[in-house]
Amino acid sequence: MGTAGGTGRWQPDARAMLEAFDEAAILIGLDYVIVAANDAYQRLYGDAPIDRGQRCFEVSHHYNVPCDQAGEACPLRESLRSGRRHRVLHVHHGPEGQEHVDVETWPVPGPDGQVQFFIEVLRRLPVASAQANGGELTGRCRAFNRMLGLISRAAPSDASVLLQGETGTGKELVARAVHQASLRQEAPFVPVDCSGLTETLFESELFGHEKGSFTGAVSSRIGLVEAASGGTLFLDEVGDIPLALQVKLLRLLETRSFRRVGSVEPRRADFRLVAATHRDLRRMVEQGQFREDLYYRISTFPIDVPPLRARLDDLPLLCQAILRRLQYGQGRYLSDEALAELQGYDFPGNVRELRNVLERASLLADGPEILPEHLSPEVRGRQGLAVLPEDELLSLEEAEAHYLGRALALHQGDRASLARLLGVSERTLYRKLRRHGLG
């Protein structure tokens, strides 16, 4: 245990306060200096920061100004302002490089009632990676960290989590992260693809069956619900479950019990539910395609998984991480020009599409450097139309309209610079835009 340094000032009983936490915890002064740490902290980070009187932002971020002056949320400042505890997800320098940490701060008032210190509790989140050589769920931009903060809050509870996001955004990885960060991490994680479940399959797949309960049931088999016992059941594409089956799922969730097909014996279901969908379930409820009662059951804790275009700051890191994992990607890197092309693309297929683009590029590149010419035509915008198959050829007029629409969407600068890029005068550009109803 480091001791609170300084003289004359009021000193709280740091040891008693900090040892109340199982997680790493430190005591920080109003000047950001770390004055004490508990054993859990010292086991992880050593005692150098306390002995040297270092400030929290120097140790955790290698900044020389407080976080809020470096463009990040500072939980100490928030706690000071509100007088309450405050929680935020940060990327810190840890013993194994950069890592996600859930940071929680409490203001500690002195005898006069004024805040004099803060307790900061640090919970590492090894279920995601802030660097390219870590686990599969990679990211560190604002939108990603916001999502991770929600995962960290929801995971330890048994609340049903609903993951909402476009296809290919990594919903299954996020579901696994919720499981890994939960108290059920040692028990199984069982994914179920609901889009493939027909009415006849639903009950026997989920609940299992007894021998002889239907033609072909030559032996008894446990279902996925039983397989997930003690762990997490992940219902992927939950919006694809037909209405007739939704009531069966609701019954399972409400009674927490089920019967194997061909058996009268009720069994207890013990799982934590994580569901995912790329559909707008609320709309489906309004349109009568999804049961409202089931919607409320599964969406206790909704988490939005951001599309790739909302986390373009993560693109270089994601590319590095994905290339490392691809058979032909290792040792390869993107040229600045290729990265710029990717940054201008909107990735309707999200991270899965990025992965495919990089896989193809790795096969096409002869050397270690991936160049724009190795990227697929869709990504490269300008070349996109040149490779259309013959039966999809557009008239020149249509092609021009299509291309101009795309150029407008992608171009960051003003019209004058766009005209220069397209090799026409500004007047011509305006004329064309008007003609195609774009200007």
Ligand SMILES: Nc1ncnc2c1ncn2[C@@H]1O[C@H](COP(=O)(O)OP(=O)(O)OP(=O)(O)O)[C@@H](O)[C@H]1O
């Ligand atoms: N943050 C991420 N870091 C690294 N790889 C990712 C990330 N997100 C997704 N991927 C990769 O993208 C691919 C798609 O991920 P996943 O299958 O989890 O998406 P999904 O949202 O469940 O898709 P769908 O809705 O189509 O089922 C996988 O190869 C996954 O490894």
